[in-house]
Amino acid sequence: MIHHQFIPVSPLPLHLVAVLPRDMFDNQVKLNIISWNACGITNWAKLSALKGIVHSHHPDVILIQETFVGNAQPREEAPSLTGYVSYVHLVRHGLITYICTSIQHRLLPNPEDEDTKFQLFEITVGGGTIRLCNVYAAQSRINTAKLPAPTLRGMVYMGDFNARHPDLGDLVDTVNRNGNLLLGYIRRNQLTRWDTGGSTHARGGTLDHILTCGLVPSLVNCVTFPTLFSDHIGLSIQYSLPATHTPIHNCTCITIPPKYQPTYISYMTNLRPTFDLHCPEKLYSLLVSTTHAFHTQYIRKPHIRHRVGAMTLDNRISQAEKKAMDDGLAFMRQPSPETLHQYQLLRDYLVALQQCVQTDSWHKLTDSINHQTSIGSMWHLINRIVKKKPPTSVLHHSPAQYAQDLIDEWSAQSRTINFQLIYETLSSQKNHRALCLSSALLSSDEEDDVPITKGELRCALARSKKSAPGDDGITYAVLCTLIKIPGNPLLCLCLGYVPLAWTHSTIVPVPKPGTDKFRPISLTSCFCKVFERILLSRLMFRLQDKLSSRIYGFLPQRGTHHCLMELYTRLSPTSVVAFIDLKSAFDVANRDIILDQLIDF
Numbered sequence: 001m002i003h004h005q006f007i008p009v010s011p012l013p014l015h016l017v018a019v020l021p022r023d024m025f026d027n028q029v030k031l032n033i034i035s036w037n038a039c040g041i042t043n044w045a046k047l048s049a050l051k052g053i054v055h056s057h058h059p060d061v062i063l064i065q066e067t068f069v070g071n072a073q074p075r076e077e078a079p080s081l082t083g084y085v086s087y088v089h090l091v092r093h094g095l096i097t098y099i100c101t102s103i104q105h106r107l108l109p110n111p112e113d114e115d116t117k118f119q120l121f122e123i124t125v126g127g128g129t130i131r132l133c134n135v136y137a138a139q140s141r142i143n144t145a146k147l148p149a150p151t152l153r154g155m156v157y158m159g160d161f162n163a164r165h166p167d168l169g170d171l172v173d174t175v176n177r178n179g180n181l182l183l184g185y186i187r188r189n190q191l192t193r194w195d196t197g198g199s200t201h202a203r204g205g206t207l208d209h210i211l212t213c214g215l216v217p218s219l220v221n222c223v224t225f226p227t228l229f230s231d232h233i234g235l236s237i238q239y240s241l242p243a244t245h246t247p248i249h250n251c252t253c254i255t256i257p258p259k260y261q262p263t264y265i266s267y268m269t270n271l272r273p274t275f276d277l278h279c280p281e282k283l284y285s286l287l288v289s290t291t292h293a294f295h296t297q298y299i300r301k302p303h304i305r306h307r308v309g310a311m312t313l314d315n316r317i318s319q320a321e322k323k324a325m326d327d328g329l330a331f332m333r334q335p336s337p338e339t340l341h342q343y344q345l346l347r348d349y350l351v352a353l354q355q356c357v358q359t360d361s362w363h364k365l366t367d368s369i370n371h372q373t374s375i376g377s378m379w380h381l382i383n384r385i386v387k388k389k390p391p392t393s394v395l396h397h398s399p400a401q402y403a404q405d406l407i408d409e410w411s412a413q414s415r416t417i418n419f420q421l422i423y424e425t426l427s428s429q430k431n432h433r434a435l436c437l438s439s440a441l442l443s444s445d446e447e448d449d450v451p452i453t454k455g456e457l458r459c460a461l462a463r464s465k466k467s468a469p470g471d472d473g474i475t476y477a478v479l480c481t482l483i484k485i486p487g488n489p490l491l492c493l494c495l496g497y498v499p500l501a502w503t504h505s506t507i508v509p510v511p512k513p514g515t516d517k518f519r520p521i522s523l524t525s526c527f528c529k530v531f532e533r534i535l536l537s538r539l540m541f542r543l544q545d546k547l548s549s550r551i552y553g554f555l556p557q558r559g560t561h562h563c564l565m566e567l568y569t570r571l572s573p574t575s576v577v578a579f580i581d582l583k584s585a586f587d588v589a590n591r592d593i594i595l596d597q598l599i600d601f
Contacts (some may be wrong), residue, residue, distance in 0.1 A: 028240040029126035032366050034225065035063040035134070037208060037232035041096065042068070046350040047079055051230055052317075052354055054081060059236070061123065063099040063134040065160045069093050091117045097134050099123075108148075115141035117158070120148050128241035130154030130215070142178040144185040146295060150213035156193075156209040156239070169195055169206045171335065186211060194222040194237065197329065202231040204335035206374035210237050226328020228320055229347050233328060252473030254512040261481050267294050268485045277492040284499045284527065284556045287482065287489060288472045316379040409587075426592045433592075436599045452494040452534055457483060470525035471506060479526055494531060502528035 034053065038046050041064050053059070062084070078086035084098040089110055098118050099105050104124040108131075111117065121136040131151055137143075139162045147157070164170045165179030184191055191211045200208040210222055219240040228234030256264050271290055276282040324346040331339040369378070426433075461483070464476040482490040492500075502525050509518035540556075547555070552563040567577070 001046070028219075029243045031061070031123065031125045031130070031239050031241060032057070032059045032236065033061045033063065033132065033156065033158065033238075033483070034059045034234055034236045035065075035208065036228045036234035037160040037224070039066050039230040039232070040069045041079060045348075046230060048351060048354050051081065052227060052321075053228060053234070054084075056321075057236075059232075060100045060103055060125070061121075061132060063158055064096040064098075064121075065093075065133075065134070065136040067094040067096045087119060087121075089117065089119050092136070092138065095119050095134050095136060097121065102230075111146055113143060114138070116143040118147065126241045126243040128154070130156060130239070133157045135159035135161060137163070137178055137182075137370045140177040142181050144181050147185065150189050150191065152214050154215050154239075155213040156215070156237065158210075158235065159210050159278065162207050163209065164205045164207065168193065168209065168322075169198070170205070171198060171206070174205065182209070191215065192217065194220065196222070196235055197224055198333045199234070199331065199335040200224075201234045202340055208232055208235055210235055212237075215239060226325050226330070226331075227347070227350065229328065229343070252471075253469055253475060254473040255290060255475050255477045256295075256481050257299070260298055261484075263298060264481055265484055267298075268482070268489075272485065272487055272489065275489055275492075277487070277489065280493050280495055280497045281499045283489060284466075284493060284501065287493075289476060291474060291478055294527050316353055317350070320346070320353050324350050329452065352485055381436040410467070426596065430592075433596055433599060436596065440599075450494060452491065453484070454488060454491055454538070456534050457488075457491055457494070457530070460530045460537070463533065464526075464530065467526075468521075468523050470523050470528070472501065472502065472525050472527075474526055476526050476530075479530060490527075493527060494534070498528075498531075501525060502531075 034057075037048070038050070040195050041047055041050070050062070054062075062081075067078070067088075068090075078096045078098070080086070080089050081098050083101055085101055085108055087097045087099070089095040089097075091112055092114050095117060099121070106122050108120040108122060110119055115138045121132045121134075123130055123132050130153065131148070133148055133156065135147070135157055138158050142161065144161065148155075161178060161182055162176075163178035163182040164174045164176045165183050166173055166175070167178055167183055170179070177298055185191075190217070191213050194210040194212065196206060196208065196210065198206070200206050212220065221238040223238075225236060268290065271286075304317050324343070326345045327339070327343040331343045349420070369381070423577055461476065461480050464479075466476065469475050473572045479490060482488075505522040505524040508523060511522050521568035552560060571577070
């Protein structure tokens with residue numbers, strides 16, 4: 001761990017500490033940022049070293065400078081890292097920033113200056129927001145006027161400034177133009193420079209720096225990563241931000257693998273006497289809680305230490321990483337040709353060892369396949385190897401706010417006041433419509449009292465597709481197992497009463513491919529979706545003769561090809577056809593008009 005030091009610091013951070021609430025940082029979340037001048041990230045050895053750091057340290061943000069040098073051609077796409085979205089800036093050898101997909105962020109405007117280039121992001125973690133700048137400055141050509149101005153909310157500058165000066169941590173009295181200009185920029189803006197522990201370049205200079213503004217010093221921790229070495233050493237900063245008090249949706253997904261299904265059925269059968277089969281609300285709550293308890297105890301097994309990837313557990317790699325770290329720190333403290341040579345030897349050995357472990361893991365995988373391997377297991381292994389994941393879409397920087405904006409926009413557009421004539425007509429019939437609908441709902445119907453059968457339940461589950469569950473985390477696979485329990489507690493939920501949890505849904509904005517827009521997806525309970533499917537089947541049985549013959553969508557055994565077939569039979573040489581697509585047709589559909597139409601049914 002590297003000790004920090006200050007170069008003339010503004011009193012502003014200390015003032016902020018004084019006025020912040022005392023309990024603001026009681027619950028904290030850490031933002032972990034790594035910066036590295038890779039001198040060509042497309043090189044296999046360097047990319048392998050970066051992936052090793054990702055596996056062992058799980059950084060939130062990775063800043064790469066000089067990504068396309070030597071024979072590497074600049075390209076729009078960065079080398080993929082699982083779980084990260086990448087941003088490429090192609091000016092002068094290129095910059096790449098990787099941000100974890102779970103981090104809320106947005107890209108701010110970037111300059112096209114050839115000498116001083118940067119990528120500027122706004123990062124939101126927990127209850128705090130800071131700005132992050134990935135910087136590369138050419139030798140003796142830094143233009144500090146191009147750098148983004150610091151903000152009071154928090155600013156971090158990281159990267160290769162090519163700046164040398166004793167006051168910037170250089171171990172020798174070497175001063176260059178970039179060093180003088182950067183030192184003046186630090187003093188004018190009263191920035192904090194964090195000590196990198198010595199030399200960050202193979203030639204002995206301190207060229208890479210970490211500068212901050214508006215951060216609380218006691219919550220900052222800076223370290224180096226000697227295992228990340230090109231001719232520059234990787235740097236890292238950790239900053240603790242206040243945890244948000246707004247509950248964040250955790251997408252829990254509970255499934256019961258086939259080999260655990262007999263145990264699950266026996267487990268639930270033994271608990272069946274404790275179920276209140278006459279109260280759907282309590283029954284639903286017990287089914288969810290007991291299923292979660294079974295999944296935790298028998299499947300997830302948090303009390304058992306799971307084996308992770310070979311790269312993180314192999315003792316040889318752990319020992320080589322420790323030795324490379326020690327040699328790297330020795331070089332940073334006393335840069336010399338001897339310490340550099342020793343450091344490079346250990347670094348090359350570590351890269352070769354990582355490749356060897358990957359080869360051993362592949363041999364172990366192939367050796368585990370024999371004549372007893374099932375078709376399902378074989379198919380799973382093949383998919384793991386050959387299936388290529390598509391590029392991760394950028395998450396909206398504020399999903400909850402975006403979802404709320406979509407709801408507000410839909411609500412505003414669907415108000416009847418936007419259609420004055422229709423509004424006046426519907427208003428005059430409002431009382432009549434309410435009476436007719438109330439009468440229809442209160443009138444008894446012998447078909448309404450027909451209980452839901454086991455056959456209907458099985459048919460609804462058979463037509464279910466794999467989809468994301470609601471807040472309870474129960475998937476269709478669990479429901480298909482529940483119906484095998486004696487007494488079928490799942491059928492007891494269908495008593496005409498809807499549990500309160502079924503009336504809630506979580507709205508998740510999903511990116512539309514090729515656009516910067518998002519589609520709101522509502523995640524509801526799979527229990528509720530099965531019950532809705534049963535009711536839909538009954539409604540369609542009663543309404544199918546009353547629906548227009550010109551409706552082709554959302555009906556079984558009907559589709560657009562039926563519509564086109566009927567259209568072609570009506571065409572003549574003089575026919576004129578217009579295809580019309582109503583924008584946001586369902587968003588602006590008027591509910592009062594729909595209710596008015598339902599009276600005729």
